[in-house]
Amino acid sequence: MTVLAIKHIQFGHGERHKLLVSAQTGIPLYYPSLFITTHVRAGGLSVSTVQAALAAIKVLYAWQANQGINLEELFSTGRLLRREEIASLVGFSARLLREERGQQTAKVVTLKFNSGRAVTRKVCNVDAQTQFTRISTISKYLGFLAETLRVGRVSSAAESQVNTMVARLNACRPKVRNVTIVDRDEKGLDLNVVDQVLEYLWPDHPQNPFSNKEVQQRNYLIITLLRYLGIRRGELLNLRVEDVDFSKAVIKIVRRADSPLDSRRHQPLVKTAQRNIPINDALQEKLSDYILHCRAKLRQAKKHPYLFVTHKAGPSQGGPLSNSSFGKLMATIQGIANGYEVIHAHAFRHTWNYVFSKIIDEASNMTPEQEQKIRAYLMGWSETSDTANTYNKRHIKEKAAKAALEYQGALKIKKD
Structure with a gap:
């Protein structure tokens, strides 16, 4: 099996780039390089985004090696991934690659049997967000690969089949909690x-x-x-x-x-x-x-x-x-x-935004609109960004608690 590695390169004019290469020869893989060049780098995305995309494609190639298939040969014949293969790929995308396992602590899962005996096993899986990102990138790459290798058989029916494969794969992505609703005051x-x-x-x-x-x-x-x-x-x-x-x-x-x-x-x-x-x-x-x-x-x-x-x-x-x-x-x-x-x-x-909010509270002559513009400028956000709500939650919770206690203090609660 060919061992793959992500190679970092820097051009003479300073631009950073990454390629998926054979660890033995250092030669870049053709189709992943073409995909990164035309679909990622051409879009002006950062080198960290390129790194994440290649890491996902690396998982895909590890899966095909595990299954004993060659996606390029498969797609060249006109056959796409079947439902059971998609299910297998989705399950595989949750795994940590062997070289990643030393960088993270495995979760210990207890399995209980009817006999009452319990055994434990270590599960080396990535989190839901990482799996979601991996599948999203893999589906785009598979769509690109299928369209590229099916040249000469381009038709509305063939395009529909590719779209269906991509949609099925994306439909299997895990649910990820919306980061905008995560309490970050801690x-x-x-x-x-x-x-x-x-x-x-x-x-x-x-x-x-x-x-x-x-x-x-x-x-x-x-x-x-x-x-x-x-x-x-x-x-x-x-x-x-x-x-x-x-x-x-x-x-x-x-x-x-x-x-x-x-x-x-x-x-x-x-x-x-x-x-x-x-x-x-x-x-x-x-x-x-x-x-x-x-x-x-x-x-x-x-x-x-x-x-x-x-x-x-x-x-x-x-x-x-x-x-x-x-x-x-x-x-x-x-x-x-x-x-x-x-x-x-x-x-x-986060601490800066908390202190800034307390200072603004004391500046009674500042309107909420002025506060938003000042905070956005100092933090480097657009004036219409909602990012401030994420960083300001700690202060908002304190104000809410204070208001709740003041309200309760106004009530006449009968004591024993």
Whole structure:
């Protein structure tokens, strides 16, 4: 069986791309490459979307190897997938591939029998959202493959058969809970804990988990920017020195997909709109100190414009801080404060919106329309976006609880 791998490539002008290749030879698979080029990359979709599409197609090829069939030969003869084959494919799409199993913890399922004896087994499955995405991509690819290989037999009947196969496959996708109705208020961080973490990350603090002085300054600044600007991880890692405009006291969030100046294998991307975020004197001082006294010491840092760099000795010292290094930073600071069990960069964005809502409540002269426009601009959303409702749920619940108690307080409830 041919082992497949997803290969990351970068063109001379900076564009990132991915291909499904044979792990033994490194040669790309023809039809998956054609599909990605004409249906995914041509649509201007991000490299992470290309990665997800190829991962789904990889599952499809693993399934056909498991079934002992060749889809390209099958479709060339005019035969499409039967109902039982679709059912088999849907079941297979829920599995973790062998190389993925070491990256996730298997679920333990208990099976009870009539005899009363119970046995347990490990089930290595992906979640419903991942399976839904896989089947959606696989159905598109199979439709593309069938239409491409049935050249010369194009007819309304043949087209109808392909559409039926695709529809049957999509109909088997698992139900996925609408993310807009998921209660996300728990994703925000307790403000007392956030303050405690910032206190411990202060350079030279005895509880600071990092020993290098420059690393301490960098990490404190990173968490401070996440806390007080509410920016995303990709936006933070995409910051360049030139984006800090000290003359105007702003930080510029700029979209730079496929920049040739970014040497990182997986380029951090800005998903939101470009904008200028005001920064106060304290933030400007911290940024200036890091740029002039920490970053400037590293020779390699002078060869690229990115603000945050690697300080650890080695070949990557002075290079742009990578996604993986940022992940290690976040993992290290977990647990340094009381009750600080889980921390991730996006939680600070939820916290920012919670604090912003409380501040707006105190600004009685601001209309709801003005609040929405201001919040949308600072977060990089469109003015008509409903995203604010997702991030503001924690504050809304608090206001609802307060209103409910005030209402109950107005009632005369007879006591025993």
